[in-house]
Amino acid sequence: MKFFKSATVLAALPLVALAGAGLAQSAHAQAVSSGPVVAAGNTLLNISAEGKSARTPDLAVFNAGVTTQGKTAGEALTENAQRMTAVIAALKKAGIAERDIQTSNLSVNPVYGQPKRLPDGSFEQQDPVIIGYQATNQVSVRQRKLDQYGKVIDTLVSAGANQVNGPTFQIDSPDGALDEARLEAMKKARARADLYARAAGLRVVRVLSISENGGWAPPQPPVMFARAEKAMVQSASPVAAGELEMTVTVNVSYELAP
Template identity: 90%
Template sequence: MAPSAHAQTVSAGPVVAAGNTLLSIAAEGKVARPPDLAVFNAGVTTQGKTAAEALTENAQRMTAVIAALKKAGIAERDIQTSNLSVNPVYGQPKRLPDGSYEQQDPVIIGYQATNQVSVRQRKLDQYGRVIDTLVSAGANQVNGPSFMIDSPEGALDEARVAAMTKARARADLYAKAAGLRVVRILSISENGGWAPPPQPPIMFARAEMASAPKASPVAAGELEMTVTVNVSYELAP
């Protein structure tokens, strides 16, 4: 029996007509928008002689913090536990007269309990007031905010249109400089829409924040979203 033949398909890149030229352009489109969402972490850290003591006090204070969040207008769906932990607290080793420290196994002198929630603040003009309310309610840890856009697709689509417009203008420029004209688009690819990652914490609150001014000033600024497209054109005389 004769061996069967297997057809193979070889994928090729963009094909241009004889005498024509391939031009590849990478163009970037940018759009700036004010953020409409602030994400931050808030919580309580307590200490006690036993793990149960630290956790009991923590639960009482954290219940008050969550109640304060809801009273400030934060929806329940925008409050999510991000950390709940209990850890031992070790005493410092005894220092000897020669300046060295006594070699001994670590001694547990108490326990530390931490409970934190991740919060999405949708009313940015109330962010500072919400933080002050949390501190007054007993929160001694606040980290954030990370400013975001809740639904960025619309802005990213504008950036895509801007990138394509820029790519075509650049293609026309190159074609004219070479004495050619743009015939058609051969391919389009996108490197992916980009929005700024969450910003590093700019606020860290502890017990001493109870004397913070009312209300804490917060500047949201703008976020810039970027899309890069790669477009191949066929140029002809």
């Protein structure tokens, strides 16, 4: 019985080796044929081109919330909940839809006392002492009426918000702007391909492949309103939306022929 088992194993080895060789040859064939193929005597040209389009933003995203402190975590949270309820009510009253208000941060953290300074100027070495707690509740808000943005911010501060960060301006539906950028990028790529072809005494025969690096809109630097006080609110805060630039980069492969 041992002899037959050994013979079976030895007979199987060539089959395994052949199968492995077949897989290797198949993988090699796929690797060779994976890239663009040009006809004999022709040339492969790879072009990268960028297209841009500009739009006036129609959406402002900002964060608003309340930070409170108390001797206990419960005390800090209770006051925070009362003030945050007023802030959310003010948002809705200002015309912000519920779907455009989303909690982005809810946290409670201890507040530590400062170490005692000794006569020699150094600080007393001791374990940190908790002297209270700080509660923070923030919501992310999408403002669709940009002409009302400054007024909404002032309303929030009057309602008790002491943390307001933003805005980041966006385009609600960027597809149209991105398509314009794509068309411009493709026109630039073809013009550049024709230029290279003429310079080399060749002509563009066909497009072999097209890939896109994706659209991008540069982020807007945030306008910061931190720990604002009611007394500061005298008139609507001026806000300039400016213009957003959408950018798309395409990579195009062309076949050139004499």
